């Protein structure tokens with residue numbers, strides 16, 4: 821069973837995304853990047869992406885990771901902050917640590933695509 825299914829599907833994923841974004845927007849290391857972002861649009865994108873990262877049915881059809889982060893020159897500290905907030909959000913929903921580790925490992929495969937663009 822995928823982690824997506826374990827969490828209970830789309831509704832739970834939306835709640836995780838909501839929790840995740842509350843954390844991101846409260847964090848001065850990363851929140852400045854979202855100052856001019858339409859957060860509803862961003863949430864939809866992230867929701868689709870996270871569904872994919874957790875093994876859900878939704879296909880992400882947005883921009884490539886390189887294009888999505890072009891001009892931001894993101895650094896490892898930003899990536900780590902985002903990963904930490906995602907971990908904490910999943911922990912809030914009682915996701916077991918080994919499942920959280922698997923999600924973070926999957927997300928980490930995108931590091932090169934996202935950083936220094």
Ligand code: HEM
Pocket residue numbers: 850851853854856857858862865866869882883888889894898899900902927928930931934
């Ligand atoms: C594996 C890590 C990451 C993933 C999977 C990811 C995923 C995404 C996706 C799917 C989008 C939407 C692209 C679109 O508009 O179609 C996006 C946009 C964005 N990401 Fe990330 N992201 C990651 C890391 C980061 C980090 C570390 C930051 C740093 C703060 C960041 C900041 C942003 C911002 C600000 C936008 C919106 C740009 C705009 O206003 O259009 N992302 N990201």
